[in-house]
Amino acid sequence: MEALDVASLEKTIGTKASDSSLDTSPPAAYVEEKLALSEGEALARAQANPTKALQIYVCFSPEDRENPRNWGRSYKWFALHNSSAFALDDVYHVCSCVCAGSISSGATAIGSEFHASTEVVTLDLSLYVLGFALGPLLLAPLSEFYGRNPVYIGSWGLLVIFQIPLAVAPNIATVIVCRFLQGFFGSAPLTNTGGTVSDLWARNESGSAMAVYGVSSTFGPPLALVVSGYIAMNKGWRWLFWVYLIVFGVMWILMILTLPETRHTIILQKKTQRLRKSLHAEGLRAADYITDAHADERKGLHHLFAITLTRPFRFLFTEPITFFAAIYNGFIYGLVYLFNESFPLVFGPTGHGFNTGEQGLCFLGMCLGPILAALLYPLQERYYLKQVAKNDGKGVPEARMWMARVGACLLPISLFWFGWTSYTTIPWIIPIIASVFFGAGIYIVILSILSYVIDSYQTYSASALAGVILVRNLVGAGFPLFARQMYTRLGYEWASSLEGWFALGVLGQGNTLNKMKIHHIDERIGD
Numbered sequence: 360m361e362a363l364d365v366a367s368l369e370k371t372i373g374t375k376a377s378d379s380s381l382d383t384s385p386p387a388a389y390v391e392e393k394l395a396l397s398e399g400e401a402l403a404r405a406q407a408n409p410t411k412a413l414q415i416y417v418c419f420s421p422e423d424r425e426n427p428r429n430w431g432r433s434y435k436w437f438a439l440h441n442s443s444a445f446a447l448d449d450v451y452h453v454c455s456c457v458c459a460g461s462i463s464s465g466a467t468a469i470g471s472e473f474h475a476s477t478e479v480v481t482l483d484l485s486l487y488v489l490g491f492a493l494g495p496l497l498l499a500p501l502s503e504f505y506g507r508n509p510v511y512i513g514s515w516g517l518l519v520i521f522q523i524p525l526a527v528a529p530n531i532a533t534v535i536v537c538r539f540l541q542g543f544f545g546s547a548p549l550t551n552t553g554g555t556v557s558d559l560w561a562r563n564e565s566g567s568a569m570a571v572y573g574v575s576s577t578f579g580p581p582l583a584l585v586v587s588g589y590i591a592m593n594k595g596w597r598w599l600f601w602v603y604l605i606v607f608g609v610m611w612i613l614m615i616l617t618l619p620e621t622r623h624t625i626i627l628q629k630k631t632q633r634l635r636k637s638l639h640a641e642g643l644r645a646a647d648y649i650t651d652a653h654a655d656e657r658k659g660l661h662h663l664f665a666i667t668l669t670r671p672f673r674f675l676f677t678e679p680i681t682f683f684a685a686i687y688n689g690f691i692y693g694l695v696y697l698f699n700e701s702f703p704l705v706f707g708p709t710g711h712g713f714n715t716g717e718q719g720l721c722f723l724g725m726c727l728g729p730i731l732a733a734l735l736y737p738l739q740e741r742y743y744l745k746q747v748a749k750n751d752g753k754g755v756p757e758a759r760m761w762m763a764r765v766g767a768c769l770l771p772i773s774l775f776w777f778g779w780t781s782y783t784t785i786p787w788i789i790p791i792i793a794s795v796f797f798g799a800g801i802y803i804v805i806l807s808i809l810s811y812v813i814d815s816y817q818t819y820s821a822s823a824l825a826g827v828i829l830v831r832n833l834v835g836a837g838f839p840l841f842a843r844q845m846y847t848r849l850g851y852e853w854a855s856s857l858e859g860w861f862a863l864g865v866l867g868q869g870n871t872l873n874k875m876k877i878h879h880i881d882e883r884i885g886d
Contacts (some may be wrong), residue, residue, distance in 0.1 A: 405645035413645040464587035465596025473531040490542020492832030495825035506625035517544040524680035526600035558621035566740040573806030580726035588719020675826030685830035700842035724791040728798020764802025771862040775798035778855025
């Protein structure tokens with residue numbers, strides 16, 4: 360029997376289901392009719408033709424309540440926030456980022472207890488970020504093949520479990536290895552949340568969801584140091600992991616009990632299984648031929664390992680949008696980690712003389728920046744929708760980069776400002792105000808890139824983001840290893856200025872992305 364390409368009906372889930380035969384090549388002798396129908400239509404057609412061999416492909420009806428894009432507004436937001444804590448979705452995303460950065464608050468105590476050098480202790484952060492880089496290469500394709508829920512729940516459970524060996528670690532090697540594994544399993548929300556957004560909202564409706572997701576991505580890392588500073592100072596570094604074990608464990612239970620599946624292919628597969636069981640119970644012949652609209656795309660484990668797991672690399676090295684987005688995002692992420700390493704130096708014993716808890720509070724400026732920038736996001740969304748209207752209602756992914764021009768300018772301004780106000784003779788609040796603008800710039804640029812990639816690749820957004828995040832976190836893993844030496848040798852002022860000059864040098868990269876367009880992704884990526 361020739362395969363009927365009805366999977367294309369689900370590429371944009373809003374496509375209306377047909378209740379009549381599709382125009383295809385002549386079917387094999389034992390199949391009398393090929394149909395693409397909703398669940399209710401399929402049941403009615405099979406009951407009307409009990410002995411007829413109907414090849415039915417189940418798809419969503421326009422108003423199907425099981426289609427995630429037809430869920431109510433509040434339920435969509437619940438699903439998103441349940442999957443991104445992991446980036447409940449945004450709370451889990453925040454928590455994953457908190458887990459990444461909080462180790463810095465206990466770095467000095469860890470080094471003292473295990474007699475480890477500063478460089479070795481820094482590996483606790485770098486290896487976690489390396490796990491962030493490698494994890495999505497496996498977890499993103501798995502989420503597209505098996506669904507979002509198994510990946511979210513399984514990965515989060517392992518992240519919770521690995522809090523225990525860290526809390527009782529007998530040596531620095533245990534800390535380093537477990538931190539890498541935590542980063543690997545905690546990376547699911549970095550890419551899969553983008554896929555969840557694509558599941559829940561059509562391209563031109565996802566702006567608000569991505570704005571909230573962007574806050575979780577940029578708000579989480581500095582929040583980690585605000586939260587963890589006093590815990591490490593008053594209870595010791597091991598209590599960081601005991602606290603996270605309790606908090607993340609409770610969230611994991613909530614995830615298991617409440618997180619809905621949003622991947623369209625998985626939902627249709629379950630609908631088909633349910634319908635097939637009903638047809639068998641009624642003795643209808645169509646039960647033997649019914650399948651879901653994505654059945655022809657489901658190739659088994661060989662497809663998963665030979666093709667799906669390599670898709671992020673294919674995106675990264677064959678798609679110009681993914682490649683340039685990865686380079687730009689990687690550099691921005693590197694700036695973030697360099698900038699973060701300056702705070703203990705500028706505000707700690709060698710600077711303004713703050714203790715560990717007070718140093719953590721200094722990151723409130725970087726927490727405030729993304730929130731303030733998010734309040735301006737409606738301007739970006741209004742511009743985007745205007746461009747969509749001019750394009751006859753079709754998506755314009757490159758319009759997502761409009762506000763990135765502003766964010767890219769804020770980065771060098773804030774870095775120069777921070778660097779040349781880091782003298783101890785200048786009030787400490789002045790460089791913290793500079794960090795507010797840095798946080799705002801980071802939010803705007805990173806959100807623009809993520810939205811651009813998700814809008815460009817839609818169905819394959821998780822894999823595309825995996826390629827982008829691979830580069831981003833490889834850079835993030837390397838930069839902390841030389842950040843302290845750079846600030847010590849160049850001085851706080853010139854080190855921040857160097858970052859500012861680099862930020863100026865890549866301003867044109869955003870324009871390069873803005874000019875790129877994407878065409879026929881399904882034909883290029885295929886299976």
